[in-house]
Amino acid sequence: MEKEAQWVAVTLKTRDSPTKVVDEFEESLGNQGWNVNFKANWWGPAGYGVAILEACKGNKTKVLIVKWVTSSKENRILRVEGKSENDAKKEFYMIVDIVSDDFLYDTTLRNMMDRD
Numbered sequence: 001m002e003k004e005a006q007w008v009a010v011t012l013k014t015r016d017s018p019t020k021v022v023d024e025f026e027e028s029l030g031n032q033g034w035n036v037n038f039k040a041n042w043w044g045p046a047g048y049g050v051a052i053l054e055a056c057k058g059n060k061t062k063v064l065i066v067k068w069v070t071s072s073k074e075n076r077i078l079r080v081e082g083k084s085e086n087d088a089k090k091e092f093y094m095i096v097d098i099v100s101d102d103f104l105y106d107t108t109l110r111n112m113m114d115r116d
Contacts, residue, residue: 001034001055005082007063009091012078013071018043021068022051029055029064042099050095065092 001008014021018041026036034055043049047070054063065088083091 001029001032001057001062001064003082005084006061007065007083007085007088008080009065009067009083009088010077010080011067012069013074013076014068015071015073015075018049018051018068021066022053025051025053025064025066029053033057034062042096044099049099050092052092063088067095 010025012021016024022039022041026039029036034057036053036055038054039051041049041051049068051066051068052063053066054061056062065083
């Protein structure tokens with residue numbers, strides 16, 4: 001979080017529930033002096049998802065994207081990378097859309113989401 005990139009992406013395998021994943025990252029950020037202002041989590045029945053946390057420390061603001069997949073064997077961080085805002089947003093929205101496709105079957109709702 002102390003690096004220059006405003007957006008940080010973390011990819012991990014976890015045995016934990018989606019809400020516990022976010023809570024653990026929020027606690028870790030708090031222990032490092034970051035104040036989480038916003039958090040949200042999307043997941044589907046297939047056992048993968050994405051979370052986003054926005055945090056502030058002094059005059060710095062960072063956005064943490066946590067991409068996770070459930071694993072019965074281990075909790076392990078696979079990758080941490082700084083991203084440009086544009087690349088991070090594209091990836092984030094793509095994952096939310098993929099997760100949403102797993103559980104949104106209502107054609108009226110899908111058509112409303114596709115409108116500009």
